[in-house]
Every structure is written in C-alpha cells, then in structure tokens.
Amino acid sequence: MATTALVHGLALSLGLIAAVGPQNVFVFQQGATQPRLRRSLPTVLTAGAADTVLVLAGVLGVSAAVIEFAWLQTALLASGVAFLGYVGWALVAAPTAALGSRDETRLSVREQVGFTASVSLLNPHAILDTIGVIGTNALAYAPPARWAFTAACLLVSWGWFLGLAAGGRLLGESVLADGRLRYLNVLSAGMIWVVALYMAWRLLGLVGVR
Numbered sequence: 001m002a003t004t005a006l007v008h009g010l011a012l013s014l015g016l017i018a019a020v021g022p023q024n025v026f027v028f029q030q031g032a033t034q035p036r037l038r039r040s041l042p043t044v045l046t047a048g049a050a051d052t053v054l055v056l057a058g059v060l061g062v063s064a065a066v067i068e069f070a071w072l073q074t075a076l077l078a079s080g081v082a083f084l085g086y087v088g089w090a091l092v093a094a095p096t097a098a099l100g101s102r103d104e105t106r107l108s109v110r111e112q113v114g115f116t117a118s119v120s121l122l123n124p125h126a127i128l129d130t131i132g133v134i135g136t137n138a139l140a141y142a143p144p145a146r147w148a149f150t151a152a153c154l155l156v157s158w159g160w161f162l163g164l165a166a167g168g169r170l171l172g173e174s175v176l177a178d179g180r181l182r183y184l185n186v187l188s189a190g191m192i193w194v195v196a197l198y199m200a201w202r203l204l205g206l207v208g209v210r
Contacts, residue, residue: 001141001145002144002145002148003148004145005141005145005146005148005149005152006148006149006151006152007152008137008149008152009137009148009149009150009151009152009153009156010152010153010155010156012133012134012137012153013055013134013152013153013156013157014156014160016133016134017051017156017157017160018160021123021191022084022119022123022191022192022194023047023116023119023120023123024164025187025191025192026043026115026116026119026192027040027043027044027047027116027161027164027165027168028164028165028167028168029168029187030043030107030112030116030165030168031043031164031165031166031167031168031169032168032169032171033106033107033168034106034169035106036169037165037166037169039106040112040165040168040169041165042109042112042113042116043112043113043115043116043161043165044161044162044165046112046113046116046117046120047116047120047157047161048157048158048161048162050116050117050120050121051120051154051157051158051161052154052157053121054120054121054134055134055150055153055154055157056150057135058133058134058135058138059134059135059138059146059149059150060135061135074203074206074207078203079122081196081200081203083118083122084118084119084122084192084193084196085193085196086118088189088190088192088193088196089189090111090115092186092189119192134153137149138150
C-alpha cells in the first residue's frame with residue numbers, strides 16, 4: 001500500500017506542478033537572471049517551503065475550511081489580486097537598461113523571498129484547488145501510506161523547483177547575450193497578471209457583482 005501511495009503521489013503532484021503558471025515562470029526566471037545557481041536558492045527554497053505548507057494543509061484537512069467559508073475565500077482572493085498585481089508591476093518596472101552587463105540589477109534575497117511567497121501562497125489554484133485535490137487523494141490512504149503519499153508530493157515539489165532554476169541557469173547566458181531578459185520579465189509579469197485577473201473575476205462572483 002505504501003508503494004502504491006508513493007507512486008500515486010509522484011504522478012499526481014507531477015501532473016499538478018508541471019502546468020505553466022506564474023510560480024514556475026518566476027522560478028525559471030530567477031535561475032536565468034542570477035549570476036550563480038546558488039544565488040537563486042532563496043527562490044527555490046521559498047517555493048519549496050510554500051508548497052510544503054500547502055501540501056501539509058491539504059493532507060491535514062485545512063483546505064476544507066477554505067472551501068466552506070465564503071468570507072475566507074473572499075479575503076484570500078482580494079489579497080491575492082493586490083499582491084500579484086504588485087509583483088507583476090515590479091517585474092516590468094525593474095531596471096533593464098544594462099541587460100547582459102555585470103551591473104544589471106537583480107532581485108535581492110528579500111525580494112526573491114517576498115515575490116516567490118506571493119506567487120506561491122496567493123495562487124488561487126494552489127489555495128482553492130491544488131490543496132483540495134491533494135488532500136482529497138490523501139484521504140484514500142491510512143497512515144503510514146498517507147505519509148508516503150505526502151512525502152512523494154513534497155519530493156516532486158522540491159525537485160521540480162530546483163530543476164527549473166538549474167534549467168534557467170543553463171539557458172541564462174544565451175538569454176542575457178541575446179538581450180531577451182526584458183521579454184522574460186514581461187512574460188513573467190504577464191503570467192502573474194493573468195492569474196490576478198482570474199482571481200479578480202472569481203472575487204466578483206463571490207461578492208455578487210457578476
């Protein structure tokens with residue numbers, strides 16, 4: 001049973017996390033823009049920690065409270081729209097006049113942590129959908145198989161984010177050399193704003209505006 005739960009967790013979490021979204025784009029972007037892979041570790045660690053919190057919340061049943069209480073969904077969505085709107089603006093407004101130079105302005109550790117936490121914890125799919133899916137599937141198993149399932153989900157999350165950052169670092173030189181970093185910033189901001197608009201649409205539905 002534990003082996004089955006492990007394989008189930010690996011397959012499910014890989015399917016959920018592989019979808020292109022603001023979190024994945026942001027992690028890849030930081031791998032590409034930071035001068036060394038280790039400089040993008042704050043992003044990787046924050047994304048992994050955020051997913052760990054969400055997975056554990058889903059397994060422990062916290063997602064049920066989010067789904068049950070409309071006011072909590074409203075508060076989460078409103079916060080998400082505000083934070084993601086700011087994150088997208090910060091990426092577009094980032095100085096890029098010296099693209100490819102050693103003096104290029106990059107996100108600090110504090111900025112990496114703050115932005116990554118925002119696109120991770122304020123993602124409506126992660127809060128309202130993903131943890132619910134993982135939590136529901138975890139209920140199919142009793143301990144210790146349930147914890148094998150959970151461990152598999154966490155293993156995929158941490159490995160995926162590290163791989164994204166490493167992939168960004170491998171492609172980073174070509175991105176910088178070709179002057180494409182500005183487009184990468186705009187792509188990241190665009191993905192984040194799309195999610196923010198989706199959250200705003202759901203928020204309007206919750207408050208009865210549409």
